[in-house]
Amino acid sequence: MDIGMVLAAIKWHFLEAPFSIAKGALNILWFNFHYFSVDTLVRSLFSPWRRQTWSYGKGFDLGRYLEVFFSNMISRVIGAVVRLSVITLGLIGGMLVLAASMSILLLWYLTPIGIFFAFFHGIRILF
Numbered sequence: 001m002d003i004g005m006v007l008a009a010i011k012w013h014f015l016e017a018p019f020s021i022a023k024g025a026l027n028i029l030w031f032n033f034h035y036f037s038v039d040t041l042v043r044s045l046f047s048p049w050r051r052q053t054w055s056y057g058k059g060f061d062l063g064r065y066l067e068v069f070f071s072n073m074i075s076r077v078i079g080a081v082v083r084l085s086v087i088t089l090g091l092i093g094g095m096l097v098l099a100a101s102m103s104i105l106l107l108w109y110l111t112p113i114g115i116f117f118a119f120f121h122g123i124r125i126l127f
Helices: 003-035 038-043 062-126
Strands: none
Touching: 003 062, 038 062
16 A cells, blocks of 8 residues: 555545535535525514505504504514524524534544544454
8 A cells, every 4th residue: 555545545534525524514504594594684683574564644643653653563573573583593503503514523533533443343352
């Protein structure tokens, strides 16, 4: 076996493959935040739910003014609650992706040690 091949395998295992794993994890993380539209939902957090608003109409009627004001506020509160729920789901999903990615990278780095110990454990069992 050529030493160059061994060094190339070590370089691939400890440098190139983890970079590819991290790149894939960032890709999934990007998809997660775009799937849940986290940035858009944060920007429109207090917008009315489904753009549902009521018009104040012409003239000034205190009862009508208060009714429309509170209806519009309720629509904004409902919109904020729904958007915060979706943002929370998106952030939880992102944290799960991040935790899974870090676990995969850790297992990737520990695999050669596991193979080494498994090999010598098999030899010990044989004799």
